[in-house]
Amino acid sequence: MPVRVAVGVIATGLSVGVAATLVTELLHLIQHLAYGYTDETFLLGVEHADPLRRVLAPTLGLGLAGLAWMWLRRRRLPQVSEACGPKARRLPLGRTTADALLQILAVGTGASIGRERAPRQIGAALASVLSSVLGIGRDTRRRLVIAGAGAGLAVVYNVPLSGVIFGAEVLAGGFGLSGLAIFVPVSLVAVAVSWPVLGMNSVYQLPAGDLDATTLIWALAAAPLCALVGAGFDRLVRWCGRWRPQPTWRLPVATALAGLAVGVAAIWWPSLPGNGKGIVQLGLAGGATALTFALLLVLKPVATAVTAGSGVDGGFLTPALGTGAALGAAVAMAGLSAGQNWPVATFTLIAAVGVLAATQRAPWFAAVFGWELARPSIAMLGVLVVVAWGTALIARRLPWTAQAAPKAEPKQ
Structure with a gap:
């Protein structure tokens, strides 16, 4: 060099x-x-x-x-x-x-x-x-x-x-x-x-636990679900991005209204504001009902698309993680309500990585990013790689994902 x-x-x-x-x-x-x-x-x-x-x-x-x-x-x-x-x-x-x-x-x-x-x-x-x-x-x-x-x-x-x-x-x-x-x-x-x-601590804390058959089955079942959710996230963000205002008086009005919408929703769903970290934390802790996570699964991409469409710049990595976390936690909490002993934190992390892989078309990054954020076992990294690649491959074949996904940044 x-x-x-x-x-x-x-x-x-x-x-x-x-x-x-x-x-x-x-x-x-x-x-x-x-x-x-x-x-x-x-x-x-x-x-x-x-x-x-x-x-x-x-x-x-x-x-x-x-x-x-x-x-x-x-x-x-x-x-x-x-x-x-x-x-x-x-x-x-x-x-x-x-x-x-x-x-x-x-x-x-x-x-x-x-x-x-x-x-x-x-x-x-x-x-x-x-x-x-x-x-x-x-x-x-x-x-x-x-x-x-x-x-x-x-x-x-x-x-x-x-x-x-x-x-x-x-x-x-x-x-x-x-x-x-x-x-x-x-x-x-x-x-x-x-x-x-x-500091050197990981962003999230994943409860210790061994991989079991339930986790492996969920890893396989999650891929198509995550692909669908990720494709919907992409499509919604792209559609709202078409309405981004020019740098006139409409821009601050639109961003303030987007903030107002998120703020009103936060009265009932305080994990909605911010980049999605709150939803991931809530999912890893199993801190809400299946219905709440199901609502967040819809609200987070809607809030992100509205925010971006109003003219606010920012990333889509962690909102996609939060959306996926809501999916995994909703499924796990529904299973617990039905008497199944499904590991909520593991379901949450797997689905979060899957949706990120679908939105970014970057399975290696999605798997390693999810693994480093929570630092589970090396064996879990292998599961995350499988989920990320499976989701990304399915997402590429969905008929309404022919356009490129919103990656690191939207166009102005």
Whole structure:
């Protein structure tokens, strides 16, 4: 590896690690201020907030973000996908960071959208700027930008392997050795930088348990269900995306109304606001009835599609996970009500990975991402790989999924 490339790899890893850590801390601060809690999780914070606060937080937060986006979008902002493409377009650090911070404001105040796009944008922009400063060629610059985007994702969820695979499978479109030689060290350095502040714990805690016949049967049965749910999620997001307003006065009005809708729904379903983490936590804990999870299975994709369609930018990874978690938990809780001893947490994780694989068309990433988020056994990783690949293959053959799914980011 040439010296300037090695310097770029180390500098990208360090800078993305610091930036993504700061973004994560900013998100937590906004959540605490918006919902008035301190040491609790976001789900508990929303649950303990009074109804008025549940409504006002997303309404005001998304309205303010919409006002700022109305100004920011008067000039087109290049997308991460363009910087990762063959032309390796440069990303403006200032405007890209501003857009990412507005996403954090929206998610922190309760927008039903993923938070992972913001650190990916900042990571890609930092890599783009560093590559230009170091005079790195276009092909290597493209790999560094992909590595920076993957590392941003890796830091906020403490998933270093997933950051590498996301870069390779989703952004680069393959697992070439020349790319992996850059993706791996950048992701590892970035995540290691975040550990003193964000810690080394997994995002979710999965109860210990051995794989049994019920789990294996559910893994096979879940694939077609997850494919259908994922395809419906995609179709709904694409349809609502057609109505995204231009940067006029309609944009802040639309985002505020989307926040109002999510806030009103949060009075009855406090796990609905945010990126979907609350639904996954609720499912892993078996903390609601089968009917509640069935309603969340419908409400989460609807809320995400409405939010994105109003003009709010953000990711779709964790909303898809939350939707899948609702599916798995609904089935497991229904089984428990019928006298079956079905493991709710395992059903939840399997379905979450399946729906993510269907929406992203990235089975390797979906399986490893789900595994790193909860860190179950290696045997469970094998089950998740089977579910992810089975779901992705079925989803590709569904007649209404001929168009590309909404991947890392929607088009403006």
